[in-house]
Amino acid sequence: MKRFTHWSPRYLFSRVLLYGAAILFAVWVLAPLYLIALAAFSRRQAIYVYPKPLLPLDFSTDTMTFFVTSTGVLSSVSNSIIVALATIVLGLLLGAPAGYALARFQFRGRDLFQIALLVTKMFPIAILSIPLAVSFIQFGLYDTLLGVVLIHTAMALPFVVLVTRSVFFGVPHELEEAAMTLGCTRWQAFLRVALPLALPGLAAAAIFTFMISWNEVFAATILTVQNRTLPAQVLTQLNDSPIYYRYAGGFFMIAPALVFIFIIRRYLLNLWGPMGK
Amino acid sequence: MRSKLESALPFGLLFPSVAFLALLIVVPIGQAFLLAFQSETGDFSLSAFQRMVGDTAFNEAVRNTFLLLFAIVPLQIILALAMALVIHTRLRGQTFFLYIFAIPLAIADLAAGLVWLSIFTERGYLNSILHHLGWIQQPILFLSYQNPQGIFSAIVVAEAWRATAIVLVILVAGLQMIPRDYFEAAELFGAGTLKRTWYVVLPLLRPSLQTALIIRTLFAFQTFAVVFALAGRTLPVLAGEAYTWYYSNRNPAVAAAMAFLILLLSLAATIVYLRVLRVREEEVGR
Numbered sequence: 110m111k112r113f114t115h116w117s118p119r120y121l122f123s124r125v126l127l128y129g130a131a132i133l134f135a136v137w138v139l140a141p142l143y144l145i146a147l148a149a150f151s152r153r154q155a156i157y158v159y160p161k162p163l164l165p166l167d168f169s170t171d172t173m174t175f176f177v178t179s180t181g182v183l184s185s186v187s188n189s190i191i192v193a194l195a196t197i198v199l200g201l202l203l204g205a206p207a208g209y210a211l212a213r214f215q216f217r218g219r220d221l222f223q224i225a226l227l228v229t230k231m232f233p234i235a236i237l238s239i240p241l242a243v244s245f246i247q248f249g250l251y252d253t254l255l256g257v258v259l260i261h262t263a264m265a266l267p268f269v270v271l272v273t274r275s276v277f278f279g280v281p282h283e284l285e286e287a288a289m290t291l292g293c294t295r296w297q298a299f300l301r302v303a304l305p306l307a308l309p310g311l312a313a314a315a316i317f318t319f320m321i322s323w324n325e326v327f328a329a330t331i332l333t334v335q336n337r338t339l340p341a342q343v344l345t346q347l348n349d350s351p352i353y354y355r356y357a358g359g360f361f362m363i364a365p366a367l368v369f370i371f372i373i374r375r376y377l378l379n380l381w382g383p384m385g386k
Numbered sequence: 387m388r389s390k391l392e393s394a395l396p397f398g399l400l401f402p403s404v405a406f407l408a409l410l411i412v413v414p415i416g417q418a419f420l421l422a423f424q425s426e427t428g429d430f431s432l433s434a435f436q437r438m439v440g441d442t443a444f445n446e447a448v449r450n451t452f453l454l455l456f457a458i459v460p461l462q463i464i465l466a467l468a469m470a471l472v473i474h475t476r477l478r479g480q481t482f483f484l485y486i487f488a489i490p491l492a493i494a495d496l497a498a499g500l501v502w503l504s505i506f507t508e509r510g511y512l513n514s515i516l517h518h519l520g521w522i523q524q525p526i527l528f529l530s531y532q533n534p535q536g537i538f539s540a541i542v543v544a545e546a547w548r549a550t551a552i553v554l555v556i557l558v559a560g561l562q563m564i565p566r567d568y569f570e571a572a573e574l575f576g577a578g579t580l581k582r583t584w585y586v587v588l589p590l591l592r593p594s595l596q597t598a599l600i601i602r603t604l605f606a607f608q609t610f611a612v613v614f615a616l617a618g619r620t621l622p623v624l625a626g627e628a629y630t631w632y633y634s635n636r637n638p639a640v641a642a643a644m645a646f647l648i649l650l651l652s653l654a655a656t657i658v659y660l661r662v663l664r665v666r667e668e669e670v671g672r
Contacts, residue, residue: 324494359500
């Protein structure tokens with residue numbers, strides 16, 4: 110009986126509609142990515158071709174090679190990686206203890222701190238980077254990677270705290286307490302019990318931090334002249350570069366991001382879910 | 387002694403991040419205030435704001451920023467809601483589709499602008515597709531400075547593509563917090579899909595919608611790299627002007643004034659959303 114209703118025309122119709130919609134949305138997301146990859150892996154002269162073929166008939170690494178060997182690109186890529194890695198280290202060193210405290214302790218000012226974190230996420234990046242550029246000149250941090258690391262850490266820190274908080278929430282407190290009754294100090298219990306269990310979540314927080322830093326363009330451009338990160342390099346070359354340079358640059362920025370979001374896909378909902386409890 | 391140490395522990399753990407955020411967020415905002423409101427002699431002055439408002443691109447930048455906001459945010463909410471509802475019905479490959487839909491989360495705004503540049507430019511993919519279909523003879527100049535509507539639409543599409551994902555993730559997380567019983571009860575009483583969505587899902591989703599609206603609106607005030615990639619300065623926006631004042635015009639004071647304006651707009655928008663979409667305590671999903 111049940112089976113019969115499940116295969117009624119109406120049910121089938123609604124299923125077809127549902128999968129149709131899901132596939133349509135997937136195409137909407139994926140098609141532009143396919144096209145930029147197509148553009149980035151064509152010959153440079155292909156920009157004059159019109160109408161363009163929609164299949165990779167003309168596959169070539171010419172455009173990408175040109176981009177990677179352009180002045181400043183390779184060093185900007187290594188700058189981007191250095192800045193993102195340093196942001197991860199600094200962000201976790203500063204943020205993970207706070208996340209742990211929020212997950213484990215009830216204390217005065219706990220709610221205030223969490224609200225303050227949400228508020229700091231609200232501040233436009235312009236209002237931080239413009240005055241910082243001015244004061245970084247005084248402190249000798251202007252046009253240094255350290256300066257960019259500092260502002261990227263400030264941007265990522267609220268996320269790191271909130272993510273590590275939910276990570277440590279997921280590690281039962283009882284395990285640490287058990288370790289402590291068995292003679293561990295609090296620090297040993299954390300190091301030997303809580304930390305190993307929290308590692309996958311902390312790795313996800315690290316990757317998320319990497320993405321924030323890798324993608325950030327406004328502050329990185331404002332704070333540097335020579336020591337550009339990749340987005341800053343591409344942005345400042347926009348008007349002076351051939352269009353295939355820009356396609357290659359766009360693709361080059363996107364490619365690692367795709368890998369990263371695949372790795373942390375299980376944590377996506379935690380990162381942006383309601384911050385309530 | 388030991389218990390005193392214990393009760394100090396959480397504050398010790400919090401201290402590094404509090405100190406860092408104070409140094410790199412609170413202090414700069416104070417400095418931005420000084421930059422924007424101080425004359426060269428150190429007195430209170432509105433001259434930076436006067437210069438900002440007097441600039442020819444200013445009115446246009448304000449107008450464009452708001453027009454983009456009004457065009458993009460509702461589009462994103464509707465699109466994300468549709469995607470979230472599709473994900474939420476138990477279709478096979480749910481997690482796969484969620485991952486696909488969430489991909490743009492990882493994509494930089496600058497990169498997204500460049501992706502859509504390859505599509506909308508004169509010899510780009512959209513014109514090629516239209517040509518292959520035989521719908522056009524000559525390529526359409528979507529991004530020509532003589533075609534402001536074309537540029538505007540291209541930016542709206544690029545932003546809808548890139549930043550719908552964040553709304554989607556917030557809404558999916560919100561939907562998961564609504565107990566299944568609610569839907570099942572509504573179904574039992576004979577409510578169809580549309581009715582269920584309208585009377586059960588949307589009201590319960592209000593806290594998530596509020597969060598999504600606030601986040602998206604604040605980001606919309608900062609829209610900048612997508613616009614630069616697609617239009618350069620043909621279509622000025624607030625954040626882009628802040629960048630130009632600092633980077634090209636070498637005027638940190640006016641740039642800071644611009645940043646202040648963006649901050650004020652962000653605060654105002656947040657307050658409006660909190661008021662209009664007031665979330666009562668019992669509505670916060672559990």
